[in-house]
Amino acid sequence: MLAGIGIIETALAEQTLPSVKVGSKKFTENVILSEITTLLINHGEIPAIHRKQLGSTRVLWSALLNGNIDIYPEYTGTIINEILAERGLAGEIEEALSQRGIQMSKTLGFSNTYAIGMKAETARRLGIARISDLRNFPDLKFGFTHEFMNRKDGWSGLRKYYNLSQLEVLELDHDIAYRGIESDTIQVTDIYSTDADIDYYSLVILKDDLHYFPDYHAVLLYRTEFANRWPNALRAMLQLEGHISESEMIKMNAQAKIKKIPENQIASQFLAKEFGIHPKIHIETITDRLLLRTREHLFLVAISLTGAIILSIPLGILSFKRKKIGQIVLSIVGIIQTIPSLALLVFMIPFLGVGSQPAILALFLYSLLPIVRNTYTGLSNIRPEIRETAQALGLPSLPRLWLVELPLASRSILAGIKTSAVINVGTATLGALIGAGGYGQPILAGIRLDDMGLILQGAIPAALLALLVQGFFDLAERYFVPKGLRISQNP
Amino acid sequence: MQILNSVFEVKGISKIYDSTQALSCVDLSVPSEQTTVVIGPSGCGKSTLLRLMIGLARPDTGKIYFEGTEITPMNALLLRRRMGYVTQTGGLFPHLTARKNVILMANYLGWEKTLIEKRLLTLAELTQFPKDGLQRFPAQLSGGQQQRVALMRALMLNPDALLLDEPMGALDPITRYDLQNDLKGIFHKLRKSVVLVTHNIEEAKFFGNQMVLMQAGRIIQQGTIHEFIETPADPFVTRFIKTHRGPLEIQKGGDA
Numbered sequence: 010m011l012a013g014i015g016i017i018e019t020a021l022a023e024q025t026l027p028s029v030k031v032g033s034k035k036f037t038e039n040v041i042l043s044e045i046t047t048l049l050i051n052h053g054e055i056p057a058i059h060r061k062q063l064g065s066t067r068v069l070w071s072a073l074l075n076g077n078i079d080i081y082p083e084y085t086g087t088i089i090n091e092i093l094a095e096r097g098l099a100g101e102i103e104e105a106l107s108q109r110g111i112q113m114s115k116t117l118g119f120s121n122t123y124a125i126g127m128k129a130e131t132a133r134r135l136g137i138a139r140i141s142d143l144r145n146f147p148d149l150k151f152g153f154t155h156e157f158m159n160r161k162d163g164w165s166g167l168r169k170y171y172n173l174s175q176l177e178v179l180e181l182d183h184d185i186a187y188r189g190i191e192s193d194t195i196q197v198t199d200i201y202s203t204d205a206d207i208d209y210y211s212l213v214i215l216k217d218d219l220h221y222f223p224d225y226h227a228v229l230l231y232r233t234e235f236a237n238r239w240p241n242a243l244r245a246m247l248q249l250e251g252h253i254s255e256s257e258m259i260k261m262n263a264q265a266k267i268k269k270i271p272e273n274q275i276a277s278q279f280l281a282k283e284f285g286i287h288p289k290i291h292i293e294t295i296t297d298r299l300l301l302r303t304r305e306h307l308f309l310v311a312i313s314l315t316g317a318i319i320l321s322i323p324l325g326i327l328s329f330k331r332k333k334i335g336q337i338v339l340s341i342v343g344i345i346q347t348i349p350s351l352a353l354l355v356f357m358i359p360f361l362g363v364g365s366q367p368a369i370l371a372l373f374l375y376s377l378l379p380i381v382r383n384t385y386t387g388l389s390n391i392r393p394e395i396r397e398t399a400q401a402l403g404l405p406s407l408p409r410l411w412l413v414e415l416p417l418a419s420r421s422i423l424a425g426i427k428t429s430a431v432i433n434v435g436t437a438t439l440g441a442l443i444g445a446g447g448y449g450q451p452i453l454a455g456i457r458l459d460d461m462g463l464i465l466q467g468a469i470p471a472a473l474l475a476l477l478v479q480g481f482f483d484l485a486e487r488y489f490v491p492k493g494l495r496i497s498q499n500p
Numbered sequence: 501m502q503i504l505n506s507v508f509e510v511k512g513i514s515k516i517y518d519s520t521q522a523l524s525c526v527d528l529s530v531p532s533e534q535t536t537v538v539i540g541p542s543g544c545g546k547s548t549l550l551r552l553m554i555g556l557a558r559p560d561t562g563k564i565y566f567e568g569t570e571i572t573p574m575n576a577l578l579l580r581r582r583m584g585y586v587t588q589t590g591g592l593f594p595h596l597t598a599r600k601n602v603i604l605m606a607n608y609l610g611w612e613k614t615l616i617e618k619r620l621l622t623l624a625e626l627t628q629f630p631k632d633g634l635q636r637f638p639a640q641l642s643g644g645q646q647q648r649v650a651l652m653r654a655l656m657l658n659p660d661a662l663l664l665d666e667p668m669g670a671l672d673p674i675t676r677y678d679l680q681n682d683l684k685g686i687f688h689k690l691r692k693s694v695v696l697v698t699h700n701i702e703e704a705k706f707f708g709n710q711m712v713l714m715q716a717g718r719i720i721q722q723g724t725i726h727e728f729i730e731t732p733a734d735p736f737v738t739r740f741i742k743t744h745r746g747p748l749e750i751q752k753g754g755d756a
């Protein structure tokens with residue numbers, strides 16, 4: 010109980026303490042840039058926190074717009090083609106951005122353009138050096154990231170521009186795509202020009218001979234409101250302009266991805282070398298990380314599940330007592346359940362921003378159905394003779410529910426709660442995608458860094474927690490299901 | 501005169517379920533402090549009649565009076581506490597011990613503990629229910645014992661009327677025989693108004709001063725067994741009371 014209160018207190022503290030919030034996309038370079046930015050601001054004695062790997066452009070941009078984060082690193086090409094184009098804003102980038110209360114730094118010093126890459130060996134063998142050459146090989150399998158598949162300056166544009174005829178195009182995660190290339194399941198993928206994996210996997214970048222891809226200068230996007238409120242932080246942060254060279258960036262990416270050096274260490278080394286400052290960084294041990302993730306995960310699960318129980322049992326009772334309302338209630342919670350979890354999470358962002366709140370709401374919504382349905386069926390399965398006898402005794406409907414019907418449905422209700430809890434523990438790992446932390450965080454980082462150990466640091470505790478929850482409910486049955494029901498099987 | 505001495509007055513009630521006419525225009529006067537037996541083939545509406553009398557369902561037409569008060573949805577809850585109801589398999593709450601089943605209502609109404617215990621012991625004695633069985637759950641009791649607990653529960657608040665819907669219908673012959681004897685003794689001792697439903701003519705003869713014969717949702721005849729035999733209202737009455745084969749008849753059949 011005390012632990013529970015502690016968790017809530019820390020979470021609240023994090024919400025209320027004024028600090029600069031830096032976000033990052035879910036790829037390594039972006040995480041490193043945000044880490045550097047955060048440390049630099051922190052160094053000026055201004056509290057700043059880094060919300061790591063929140064998701065893709067869409068998530069970060071809306072988080073920035075609604076003030077969930079103050080700053081994140083972006084690329085000019087993405088701003089022009091993806092963010093502004095979608096909103097039909099023309100004219101100067103700065104002006105278009107400032108209309109939305111957003112400002113942009115100068116380039117940080119390097120350009121990370123989208124590029125098309127393949128294994129050097131395959132390219133040599135087939136004699137492919139330019140994107141145009143791909144036209145002669147319609148059988149090559151392409152594997153592109155979700156983002157590249159869906160953005161205007163991505164695959165659909167590229168295909169038209171270069172008149173490519175590939176039919177077989179897989180849509181996969183950036184880091185998975187590299188493994189696909191490695192195993193020859195796919196031959197061509199989209200890559201970032203500063204990506205450390207280019208060397209690591211011995212890839213070549215195909216020449217953009219028709220100049221399709223625009224420049225992708227790295228910049229920092231930040232809220233005007235932030236600039237006004239924290240001028241010192243802004244000044245500190247803008248020191249980065251023009252200070253990161255392409256080779257520097259490639260080196261840092263390689264350190265993270267290949268040497269598995271923690272991002273905050275890479276960032277602090279960079280700051281030491283470039284600005285002669287030595288920010289204090291906290292080197293996380295496995296235990297630190299595990300404790301933190303466990304706390305975050307339990308926080309998500311405990312709040313959403315408690316809320317779901319409090320709402321679902323009355324909803325199940327209502328559904329049982331009023332069949333017409335019941336049908337509506339059951340179909341609504343049923344429909345919620347069919348929304349893919351990722352979609353539901355992302356759907357929450359415009360309303361609740363990023364972080365634990367939207368994750369808790371999504372988990373809460375997911376936990377409703379099993380409990381509502383099991384409360385309803387538990388009550389419906391009580392033999393009519395028993396229900397009538399309770400009525401015939403002259404018990405009013407509330408005590409009837411409390412003394413007879415709910416105890417008889419208890420086994421079913423508890424089973425529903427158990428199902429919800431187990432689903433909840435599993436789904437909560439997705440919360441990391443929108444910055445809610447939890448066991449999903451090491452899993453995401455592990456996928457990003459191709460680090461199986463890190464993935465397991467999230468996956469194993471998540472699985473153990475699910476087992477623990479199951480065990481807990483098996484024990485709880487002894488307390489909540491009346492003894493008489495455990496003797497006889499049919500209520 | 502008859503009205504003053506009746507516990508239930510059933511006036512022209514009909515009840516339709518979907519397409520089934522469970523009861524059509526039933527009139528019945530249930531005398532006080534006597535056992536009235538309702539008999540008839542299964543599906544003729546006996547249970548429906550009982551459920552209407554205890555207010556578990558509303559008649560489509562007609563009215564039912566209990567001790568002079570019309571039963572309405574508003575007062576049904578309170579009136580029911582003056583009636584005891586036992587169904588075919590007892591309807592005991594499986595999550596409660598025999599004891600808790602019996603005292604549930606008294607507890608709810610806030611009776612004093614000592615009063616509850618005293619009443620419980622009186623009832624256990626009356627129904628000849630073993631005291632050590634009181635701590636058991638229904639699943640740990642035999643069918644006959646379950647019915648005795650159900651009877652104790654129905655009697656706990658000392659109701660004026662007892663409504664029993666085939667209370668021995670699910671018992672084996674020996675248990676049934678014993679329970680029939682005990683029940684008859686109890687009814688005699690308590691002098692309660694009892695309505696007992698059965699489809700067994702022998703059981704009806706054994707219990708009933710007053711018999712009500714039903715068929716297809718109607719009352720065919722009401723009276724004593726002698727009136728049924730001597731002045732049957734309908735050929736069905738004669739047929740129904742002759743359905744029973746005595747031991748002699750079986751012997752005769754064997755001889756032929």
Ligand SMILES: Nc1ncnc2c1ncn2[C@@H]1O[C@H](COP(=O)(O)OP(=O)(O)O)[C@@H](O)[C@H]1O
Nearest residue numbers: 517518520522541542543544545546547548549
């Ligand atoms: N709740 C109900 N819904 C629909 N039909 C019912 C219901 N209860 C009883 N009936 C029908 O009403 C008729 C009388 O039933 P019932 O009173 O149980 O007869 P009995 O007790 O004499 O066997 C039967 O045809 C039965 O199918």
Ligand SMILES: [Mg+2]
Nearest residue numbers: 543546547548
């Ligand atoms: Mg019946």
